[in-house]
Structures are given as structure tokens and as C-alpha cells.
Amino acid sequence: MSIKIGIIGYGNLGRGVEIAVKEAPDMELAAVFTRRDPATVKILTEGVPVCNVSEAEKWAGKIDVCIICGGSATDLPVQTPQFAGLFNVIDSFDTHARIPEHFANVDAAAKKASTVGIISVGWDPGMFSLNRVYANAILPDGKDYTFWGKGVSQGHSDAIRRIKGVKNAKQYTIPVESALEAVRAGENPELTTRQKHTRECFVVLEEGADAARVEKEIKEMPNYFSDYDTTVHFISEEELLRDHSGMAHGGFVFRTGKTGVNKEHSHVIEYSLKLDSNPEFTTSVLVAYARAAKRLHDEGQCGCKTVLDIAPAYLSEKSGEELRAHLL
Amino acid sequence: MSIKIGIIGYGNLGRGVEIAVKEAPDMELAAVFTRRDPATVKILTEGVPVCNVSEAEKWAGKIDVCIICGGSATDLPVQTPQFAGLFNVIDSFDTHARIPEHFANVDAAAKKASTVGIISVGWDPGMFSLNRVYANAILPDGKDYTFWGKGVSQGHSDAIRRIKGVKNAKQYTIPVESALEAVRAGENPELTTRQKHTRECFVVLEEGADAARVEKEIKEMPNYFSDYDTTVHFISEEELLRDHSGMAHGGFVFRTGKTGVNKEHSHVIEYSLKLDSNPEFTTSVLVAYARAAKRLHDEGQCGCKTVLDIAPAYLSEKSGEELRAHLL
Numbered sequence: 001m002s003i004k005i006g007i008i009g010y011g012n013l014g015r016g017v018e019i020a021v022k023e024a025p026d027m028e029l030a031a032v033f034t035r036r037d038p039a040t041v042k043i044l045t046e047g048v049p050v051c052n053v054s055e056a057e058k059w060a061g062k063i064d065v066c067i068i069c070g071g072s073a074t075d076l077p078v079q080t081p082q083f084a085g086l087f088n089v090i091d092s093f094d095t096h097a098r099i100p101e102h103f104a105n106v107d108a109a110a111k112k113a114s115t116v117g118i119i120s121v122g123w124d125p126g127m128f129s130l131n132r133v134y135a136n137a138i139l140p141d142g143k144d145y146t147f148w149g150k151g152v153s154q155g156h157s158d159a160i161r162r163i164k165g166v167k168n169a170k171q172y173t174i175p176v177e178s179a180l181e182a183v184r185a186g187e188n189p190e191l192t193t194r195q196k197h198t199r200e201c202f203v204v205l206e207e208g209a210d211a212a213r214v215e216k217e218i219k220e221m222p223n224y225f226s227d228y229d230t231t232v233h234f235i236s237e238e239e240l241l242r243d244h245s246g247m248a249h250g251g252f253v254f255r256t257g258k259t260g261v262n263k264e265h266s267h268v269i270e271y272s273l274k275l276d277s278n279p280e281f282t283t284s285v286l287v288a289y290a291r292a293a294k295r296l297h298d299e300g301q302c303g304c305k306t307v308l309d310i311a312p313a314y315l316s317e318k319s320g321e322e323l324r325a326h327l328l
Numbered sequence: 329m330s331i332k333i334g335i336i337g338y339g340n341l342g343r344g345v346e347i348a349v350k351e352a353p354d355m356e357l358a359a360v361f362t363r364r365d366p367a368t369v370k371i372l373t374e375g376v377p378v379c380n381v382s383e384a385e386k387w388a389g390k391i392d393v394c395i396i397c398g399g400s401a402t403d404l405p406v407q408t409p410q411f412a413g414l415f416n417v418i419d420s421f422d423t424h425a426r427i428p429e430h431f432a433n434v435d436a437a438a439k440k441a442s443t444v445g446i447i448s449v450g451w452d453p454g455m456f457s458l459n460r461v462y463a464n465a466i467l468p469d470g471k472d473y474t475f476w477g478k479g480v481s482q483g484h485s486d487a488i489r490r491i492k493g494v495k496n497a498k499q500y501t502i503p504v505e506s507a508l509e510a511v512r513a514g515e516n517p518e519l520t521t522r523q524k525h526t527r528e529c530f531v532v533l534e535e536g537a538d539a540a541r542v543e544k545e546i547k548e549m550p551n552y553f554s555d556y557d558t559t560v561h562f563i564s565e566e567e568l569l570r571d572h573s574g575m576a577h578g579g580f581v582f583r584t585g586k587t588g589v590n591k592e593h594s595h596v597i598e599y600s601l602k603l604d605s606n607p608e609f610t611t612s613v614l615v616a617y618a619r620a621a622k623r624l625h626d627e628g629q630c631g632c633k634t635v636l637d638i639a640p641a642y643l644s645e646k647s648g649e650e651l652r653a654h655l656l
Contacts, residue, residue: 019589023469023587025468099652125656127462129656130640134458134640136644137619138612138616140351259609265605267604267612268600269600269601270598271459275596276592277588277595280587280593281587284587285466288465306652306656308639309648311637312458312461312635313636313637315462315465321428324427324428324636327457328453
């Protein structure tokens, strides 16, 4: 029997989930929930109802797993515990510092309702996290490095758009090639923030805005830009839309470590992603973990989990026998 | 309380386990078992007994996990089920085609004795396998590529040494750089065996042996060499020992796949290892999974498992709270 998936929130992520569910041989989309007027939301899958989130309660028992596609700032801290009271849920909560608090809230709600909630699913947190954990366990005497990009940082783009005189902007985070190479060569470099990433900004000014002042404000912005080598390009809105609407992203996780009686042997573990569409890759990960949520719940488990708590085999639609015969 | 580790078989792998256990803050070496006369076996850790394997039974209940460090051809198929009757066990069984049979044998023995047996732990099978499973689950519409090297293949070196007139030999498996680049660029190439790897052989001849005949026999050997571009170098035994005694190895696992309504987005997942010491890295993985075996057993689980059945958090000595706060 197919795993019945619900989508809560229909933006880039919600649409990505819809596409990934189509691709999964063992899943079907049951319903899409939105805060908007359902009549205004057009989805890609024919015959699937679009409902207002207020109706979600009526769907309890009819959906195996709801994938919550809201934002980490304000949506998920409320929605994930709330819907864990009705369904098994998955989210992509990515505010690293607030994960322990979010975990506790979802855990309490899910245990009360005997559901499974899997939080912080995606690539970072997500696939990058589990690679850090595997590599740390294997090479206890070592160093971790994470690089992001090249890709658009939503947070940094938003920060530029808040500057007076800026009409629109996109910011790319770019790993420094020489730093990547030094890590890959096992040199264990000590890298400052500035040595790891550069930042490249494409900015559309409002009419009459002072370019020099905007550039200075960007480059001196604490936390976001002042610790980085930042390049600012002023372009037209037409150019921005034409050349900078892509959602490509990616990154690298390394662990370098030593073994041997005299620590004479070096090892480099590298995991990297090169993604044409950040939201579609994230939702592909969410959908794989939806399969795991259903199975864990069928086994009688409940409460909050992360990618660190779930065995790889739970993500695959293949049986243990098939996996051992073909992928082990 | 420390996890008490036993080592069964004291060669390159056994010594690697001993070194990795020293590095683990939560483990101690309890005993080493050998088929040789224990008096002839000198180990690195002071105060730890070396026993004959025939005495293993007396240690039941005094060791948490035994790591079985024999070979896949003849040792492990016998030893892993045998010792699973006494201890939780880990092995690095790497004959891919015989994994289902080995799994069944270990599963039966471990279930009977209420122990946990984790088989085929290392990097391939092992870390490469779980990367294949994660990546397949995330990108169902895609292609897998595994490259090995540069590193010595024991099987191919042995095959050369069996040729008449060969005194000693080492064979390196080398991934073809242009093939790696094409995969990394998301080109989804169809690659023949010859296009993926080359083979480089360093051969010491016995006195009076016919170099041309040996080279021809190597290059035409079916399965091992005939499908590859193979280079043969004849060198002295002194050169072989001086320049080719290293145990470096490594490799690459890729999955490239597409997402999007019209499959318009490409993604590349890459995992790679660059290892100075193949046996020491393998044993570092074995030791991390020994931690998992102890925990699974403490939870009341039993039977045979592989790396695909075990959640990443079980490998770490850190608590769930610590992992969520620092590595997620």
C-alpha cells in the first residue's frame, strides 16, 4: 500500500515535495494544506485536494506523514509541534542554535500523540550533519571543515535588501578554492572566516540611491559581511532577474584525521554536493525521510528524531535483502 | 564503564584495531586471541593477555564486543558465526557476492545466542555502501558510480604472483581522471570497465624468467586484467620493498540524478576517501561499529546487522544532546 503524504505549506519547498512524491514508487500525495484561500492555490497533481490548514484535523488517520514546508524563523517552531499532535511529521528546521529547543517541543507533542516527528531534515542540517557524525566517530583525532556554496544565501540577500536605497539583491557565498585544496591535501590548515568563504553581491539600486554609501554599508555590516572579502556589483533589475534567479547551491564537508602508533598516517574524508536546485534537493531528502517516519511509526516508535537517529536502510523503498545483495 | 574489546586474529587489521581502541575514550582492550602460540605474539598494549583462540569460550561474559580480524576467503565465513555464539562480533567481510549467505549464517548464530553481529564493516563494503543507499534514496532517478584507488589491490597482486617466473608483485588500481571529471560535471557518462580504471603492475622476476611472456600473461589474464589498460614495470625486489610497501588506498562514490517537473535540475553527490593506511582506516570503522554493537545489545537487540541497519548516532561516544547541539 502506498504511503500517503500530506504537504503543509505550498511554496518552493511544498512544490519540491510534490515533484519528489511523484517520483517515489511507494508514495502518493493525499492532500495539500495552505494558509491561503485554497481556491487560489493551483498544484501540479490532478485530483488531489487543496485544503485550508484549519481543516487538517479532519485528515488525522488518513495521512501517513505530513511534510511541513514552512520557514524556520516563525512557521516551524509553531507548526511542527502542532501537527505532530495529528500526524507523523517531517520538517527542515535549520536554525542550528535553536535545534535543542525545537527537538524538545516536537518530542513532547509527538510522544503525547504517539507519532514520529523527524526534524532538521535536508542537507545542512541533514546530510552534512550525518557525514560529520560518521567521520568524527571514525577519525576521533581530526579536524572538521564545512564549506558552503557556490550558492545564494537567503539570509545575506535579505540583509542587503534591508539597506536604504536597495531595491533588490542576491548574495552568493563562495568557498575559497585554495582553502578547499589545502584541506583536501590533508594539510590541516587553521582557517579564519575570511580564508574560507568570499561573498559576492548583485545589487539593484533604487533611483537616486548613493552607490558608494550602499557598498560601504554592505561591506561593513557586522556578522554578515565585515569578516569576509566582499565584492559588490550594481546591476539593473532586468539583469538580476535574468542572470541571478537560479537556486543552485552546494558545499563540502571534510574530516581529516590521523591514525597509527605514532600518528604517521593521514586520512581525508570528503562529502560534497553540487545542486542545481537547493529546494528540490532538500525536498528529495525530506521525502526519503518520510518513508522512514512511516516505518518507525509502524514499528511502534514515537517522539522526535533527527537524521542521526535513523538507520540508512529506513530511507530506501528496497528490502534489506535487496540492499544487501545490490548496494552493500 | 569502558567497553571491553576482544581482538580475534593479530595481523595488520588486528594491530589497527589495537591502535584505534587506544584512541577511543570509552573503550579498553580486554584480550587478543591468536591461532599461533601466544608466547610468540607481541602486542603493543601492556598488561593485556594474548590467548589462543581455543580459550575464547572462557572469556564469554568478560568481553563486550569481539572484532574478528581474519580474511574473507576462509576465516570469516567460519569464525564470525562461531564467535557470534559467544560474543557480540564485528567483521569486515568483503566478498560482495557472498554477503547474503554470510548474513544468514551470522544471523542464525547471533539470534540463538542473543548476541549482535555486525558484518561487512569497513569502507567498501561499509562507508561506500551507506553512501550509495542514502544517495539512491534521495535521488531515485539517477546513476551510481564507484571508483577505487589509487591503491594496491591485494587480489590482483596475488594473481600476478601466481604466474610462473614471478617472485613478487604489487598492483595498483587507478581511477581514470577524465572519467572522474565527466561524472563530477554531471555528464552521466556510460563508462566501460576500461574507461573507469587503469592497472599498474610492479613485478619482480625470478632469475632467468622470460619478461615478455610474464607481461603477456598478465595483460591477457581474464577478469583481472584483460578488460583494462595495464602497464607492467619490472623492478628489483629491493625497489619493490623500498617503493611499494605502502598501504595507501581510497576511492570515490558518486550519485548523479535529476529532479524537477521536466527533470531540468541535475545534482551530484560525491563521497571520497584518501587514506594513507587502508587497514588502519578499516579498523577505525570497525571500532566505531563496536560501540554500536554494544549499545544495540544493551537495548536487547540481537541477530545480524550491517552498516545499513544502524543509525549514525550509535557510532559516536557523544550523547544525543551533544550531537544535536554541536554536529547537527
